[in-house]
Structure formats: structure tokens, C-alpha cells
Amino acid sequence: MDFRLTPRQVQLKADARALTDFIAGYENQCEEENGLPADAHAKVRDAVLDAGLQAVNMPAEWGGAGLTIAEQVTVQEELGRLTGALWDMVWRPANALRFCTPEQRERFLVPVIKGERRDCYAVTERGAGSDPQNLTTTATRNDRGWVLNGEKWFVTVGDHADFMIVLAAAGPDRAPTLFLVDKDTPGIEMTRVPRFMHTFVYEHPEFTFTDVQVGEDAVLGGIGEGYDITRSWFTEERLMIAARTIGAAERALELSRDWAVEREQFGAPISSYQLIQGMLADCAVDIAVNRAYTHQVAWEIDHSSAEDRKTLHAKAAIAKLSASEASGRVIDRCLQIHGGRGYDRAYAVERLYRELRVDRIWEGTSEIQRLIIANELIKRGSGVLDLPVA
Ligand SMILES: Cc1cc2nc3c(=O)[nH]c(=O)nc-3n(C[C@H](O)[C@H](O)[C@H](O)COP(=O)(O)OP(=O)(O)OC[C@H]3O[C@@H](n4cnc5c(N)ncnc54)[C@H](O)[C@@H]3O)c2cc1C
Incomplete structure (x- = not known):
């Protein structure tokens, strides 16, 4: 077993972090103005193209970054740190557009990949x-x-x-x-x-x-293929939600760790109090465990065959359910560690607290993920729990 990031993933992580740091410069403006002006959109668009992180889910031959699922997870983890959903400015065309005819591809998909359409x-x-x-x-x-x-x-x-x-x-x-x-x-x-x-x-x-x-x-696609195409999109999309929520939770924990060390009450840093330490530790557990599983499933998708599809759909549901609920717990604790400041919109933890909630609703609610997982267990047994075999 090799759990190391590849040299390519290390590079992508660094590139995605640099892009994330640049885009983060717009977080406060986005919060205050409920969106960004056209010139900000144009600058971010140029930065995305400069970083080569446009359309990470689309093949290089069409102009995308052509990343594997594991590489996409690495990028989405970094982008997930952003508040205001600024990660969505780093466009990733709907995977359904892979079903375009050559003519549709030229008219719709290729311009999206280039950042000219959306x-x-x-x-x-x-x-x-x-x-x-x-x-x-x-x-x-x-x-x-x-x-x-x-x-x-x-x-x-x-x-x-x-x-x-x-x-x-x-x-x-x-x-x-x-x-x-x-x-x-x-x-x-x-x-x-x-x-x-x-x-x-x-x-x-x-x-x-x-x-x-x-x-x-x-x-x-074709007449009558709407659900199948949408469903095939869900597996990857749900895994990317897991990745982004983990990135968001990690940022919140970093901020909370720093705040706990710096903030003094009753004559000592609050990090010296075991009730605070317990919250920090629980956050670390939620993040570490979910990160490992999300990367495992990403690796499995990259190495899968057609017959693995249904089980991987359920595994992606496990990743989405677990990571989105864990990040919800993390951000709740992180807000608490920040005290009253955690309730101030100028602080990233407050914004993340509001923003992470929807990850338990969209792309299938937590209840729907549970139904998918239970259905897989009932139909095909507990293979969904297995590690991949070489
Ligand atoms: C911010 C945001 C952005 C979105 N973006 C998009 C988008 O771009 N495109 C798009 O098409 N949709 C989008 N959605 C819609 C999203 O996918 C739906 O909100 C979601 O699928 C849930 O549907 P619903 O809101 O109608 O809730 P409902 O389906 O009415 O569910 C209500 C409650 O009942 C539960 N429930 C439903 N059925 C069952 C069941 N069988 N067993 C147990 N519990 C059940 C649900 O889990 C939930 O708790 C977005 C939603 C939000 C909030």
C-alpha cells in the first residue's frame, strides 16, 4: 500500500493553494457585497487559467487540466478552504457535458473549458x-x-x-x-x-x-438518458464535495488552533484548558479519517472497471455523507472555540459555519446518501466496506 501523494499531486496541491490564497483576497468583499463585480470575476478567471486549473475534470485534448480523480480531490481540498463559495469560480464543467456530440462540444463545452461560457x-x-x-x-x-x-x-x-x-x-x-x-x-x-x-x-x-x-x-446524450447521465455525474460530484468540506474543516481547525493558543482567559491561553483541547482533538480526528477515506475512494475510481460502478457510487455516498457531517461537527466546535468572534461575519469560521450546512443537502441529502448505502448493503452485501485488492 502506498498512501503518499504523487509528485504531481504535491505540485497540484501547491498550485491550488497559491490560487486559493489569491482568490481569498476577495472573501471579505464577496461577503460584504453578496457577490463580486465583473472586474474581480475577470481577474480570478485569468488567475485560474494562469494556474492551469481550469476544467480539472475535462481531458487536456479539449483544453481541460485533465486530472485524475485523485488529483482532482487534491485540488478541491485546497479550494474548499475558500469562503463565499469562491471555489466555484474555479470552473469545473458539469461532467454531463462529456456526453456532447462533437458539434455540441464546440458550441458549449470547449468555451466553458476556456472560461468563455458557463x-x-x-x-x-x-x-x-x-x-x-x-x-x-x-x-x-x-x-x-x-x-x-x-x-x-x-x-x-x-x-x-x-x-x-x-x-x-x-x-x-x-x-x-x-x-x-x-x-x-x-x-x-x-x-x-x-x-x-x-x-x-x-x-x-x-x-x-x-x-x-x-x-x-x-x-x-439521448432521449431517456437524463437520469443515467445525471447519476453518473453524482459519484464524482459527491466525492468532490467530500474533498472540499475536508479542506474547509482543516482551515477552520488551523484558525481555531491558532486562536486557542493566542487567546488568554483566566490568566492562561484557552488552549491550556482540556475542554478546548478535546474540541481540537475531535476536529483533528474528523478531518484525518475523512481525508483518508476520500482519497481511498478517489484512487479506487481511478483504478476501477465498469462492474465496480455501483459499489463506487455507494462509496462516494459514504464519503459525502461522512465528510459533510464531520465538517459540520468541526465547524461547530471551531466557532465555539472562537467565542463571540466566531459569530462575527468578518471571521472565516462564521462564514464556513453557514456555508458547510448545504453540503448535507445538495447533490442528495444525508438521508438519500444513507438510502444509497443501505441499498448497496442489502443488494450486494458488505463488499462496500472492502479495501481494493491489487
Ligand atoms: C443552495 C442550493 C443549491 C442547489 N443547487 C442546485 C442546482 O444547481 N441544480 C439542481 O438541480 N438542484 C440544486 N439544488 C437542489 C438540491 O439538490 C435539493 O434541495 C436536494 O436534492 C433536496 O431536495 P428538496 O430541497 O426538494 O428536499 P426534499 O426532497 O423535499 O426533502 C426534504 C427532507 O425529506 C428528506 N427525504 C426525502 N425523501 C426521503 C426518503 N425517501 N427517506 C428519508 N428522508 C427523505 C430529505 O432528506 C430532507 O431532509 C440546490 C439546493 C440548494 C439548497
Whole structure:
């Protein structure tokens, strides 16, 4: 067994940390202004391209950084340190875009990889959250292609993106299908931009689609493949959430350790009190254990065959569930160690406290991850617990 980072991972970690440190310069502005102005977006975009960390999940031949899953985890851990979800400025196109035809790739994916366009993924609806089968958005065929009608909620980056990947029930069979839709297509309206608990550099708006005409060539993948494509995206996406929450938790622990050593009460540093030491130790345990497992699963995905797919889906669910819940515990303790300052938005721990909460909700709630894990145990036994064998 070799648990060491490869020389390439060491380099990527350093590059990602340098980029993270640069982007962190915008954290306070993002918090105060609930977003960033266009010039800040342009500077970060240039920095991402200079670092070569654009589209880390896309092949180098298309202009992406072409990283393995283990390498992506290394990068996402560093980016996860950022507050204001500034990690999302380091764009990683939806993996679903790998299903583009060559023409779609030139029109949509390649410009996203270059940082010239931006995608967003619209699956959730008012009545279709954990259960996307409840979908009411429809796609009806006509002589010019497809006509979309319906609504989508919580569309992350929906304000900034210029095209959407929309899940709709297509045709009389209600076949779940993804469509590539330019956001300025007539009939698309951004109806509400809710204010959420976290400060996020982009918004998560709601959209309505009224007789939105798209061409036959707007179908991504194939008719009826919408769930399968979305699901195949979840395994990697959930692992990246695990990685980012671990990075966030590590930053919070570093800040809290430093604060505990520096802050004196009752005539001594608070780090000398065992109740504080217990919290620091519990944070270290939560981070160390989850980091190791997340890297294990990343390695397994990189070395997997097609028949491992279902078990790896469950392993990614374990990683997401465990890391997001552990980081929630970590940030709660870290806020406590900071005392009243931990409640001040000028402190990173306060922002992380609000921001880490959603990781237990999006890309499948903690309850849904538990269902996936239990389902795997019931169907295929406890192999999900096994270490990979050489
Ligand atoms: C900030 C933010 C950004 C988002 N970005 C996107 C995006 O870009 N694109 C997109 O499509 N969606 C996005 N989402 C939507 C997100 O994926 C959903 O919120 C999530 O899947 C849960 O769906 P829901 O909110 O409808 O909750 P519901 O599904 O209504 O769940 C409510 C509660 O019931 C529980 N529950 C549901 N079913 C079961 C069950 N079978 N057993 C046990 N418990 C159950 C849930 O775990 C939860 O606790 C985003 C959400 C948020 C908050």
C-alpha cells in the first residue's frame, strides 16, 4: 500500500493553494457585497487559467487540466478552504457535458473549458427534489425540435451562466432527457433569486420555461438518458464535495488552533484548558479519517472497471455523507472555540459555519446518501466496506 501523494499531486496541491490564497483576497468583499463585480470575476478567471486549473475534470485534448480523480480531490481540498463559495469560480464543467456530440462540444463545452461560457444544471423543481421522478417540466416535439415548459428551482450559477442543462420529461413517454438551452432563448424567465443562509459568489435562482423552442440538436446524450447521465455525474460530484468540506474543516481547525493558543482567559491561553483541547482533538480526528477515506475512494475510481460502478457510487455516498457531517461537527466546535468572534461575519469560521450546512443537502441529502448505502448493503452485501485488492 502506498498512501503518499504523487509528485504531481504535491505540485497540484501547491498550485491550488497559491490560487486559493489569491482568490481569498476577495472573501471579505464577496461577503460584504453578496457577490463580486465583473472586474474581480475577470481577474480570478485569468488567475485560474494562469494556474492551469481550469476544467480539472475535462481531458487536456479539449483544453481541460485533465486530472485524475485523485488529483482532482487534491485540488478541491485546497479550494474548499475558500469562503463565499469562491471555489466555484474555479470552473469545473458539469461532467454531463462529456456526453456532447462533437458539434455540441464546440458550441458549449470547449468555451466553458476556456472560461468563455458557463453552464448550470437545472434538475430540481418545486415538487421534485430528492425524488426527481416527480418532474413536471415537459419537452414536446414539434417540427423544429422540442418545446420546453415548466419551472426549475435552486439553479446554482443560474445568474451567471449563459446556458443551462435542463432535465425534462420528453414526449408522450415522459422520457427523462437533458437539453442544452441557451439562457437567452425566448420564454426563459428568472422569476426569483432567493437569499440563502450562506453567502455564495453566484446565486441559485428559480426559472420558468414557457414554450421555449430548442432544436433537435439540443438533446444531450439521448432521449431517456437524463437520469443515467445525471447519476453518473453524482459519484464524482459527491466525492468532490467530500474533498472540499475536508479542506474547509482543516482551515477552520488551523484558525481555531491558532486562536486557542493566542487567546488568554483566566490568566492562561484557552488552549491550556482540556475542554478546548478535546474540541481540537475531535476536529483533528474528523478531518484525518475523512481525508483518508476520500482519497481511498478517489484512487479506487481511478483504478476501477465498469462492474465496480455501483459499489463506487455507494462509496462516494459514504464519503459525502461522512465528510459533510464531520465538517459540520468541526465547524461547530471551531466557532465555539472562537467565542463571540466566531459569530462575527468578518471571521472565516462564521462564514464556513453557514456555508458547510448545504453540503448535507445538495447533490442528495444525508438521508438519500444513507438510502444509497443501505441499498448497496442489502443488494450486494458488505463488499462496500472492502479495501481494493491489487
Ligand atoms: C443552495 C442550493 C443549491 C442547489 N443547487 C442546485 C442546482 O444547481 N441544480 C439542481 O438541480 N438542484 C440544486 N439544488 C437542489 C438540491 O439538490 C435539493 O434541495 C436536494 O436534492 C433536496 O431536495 P428538496 O430541497 O426538494 O428536499 P426534499 O426532497 O423535499 O426533502 C426534504 C427532507 O425529506 C428528506 N427525504 C426525502 N425523501 C426521503 C426518503 N425517501 N427517506 C428519508 N428522508 C427523505 C430529505 O432528506 C430532507 O431532509 C440546490 C439546493 C440548494 C439548497
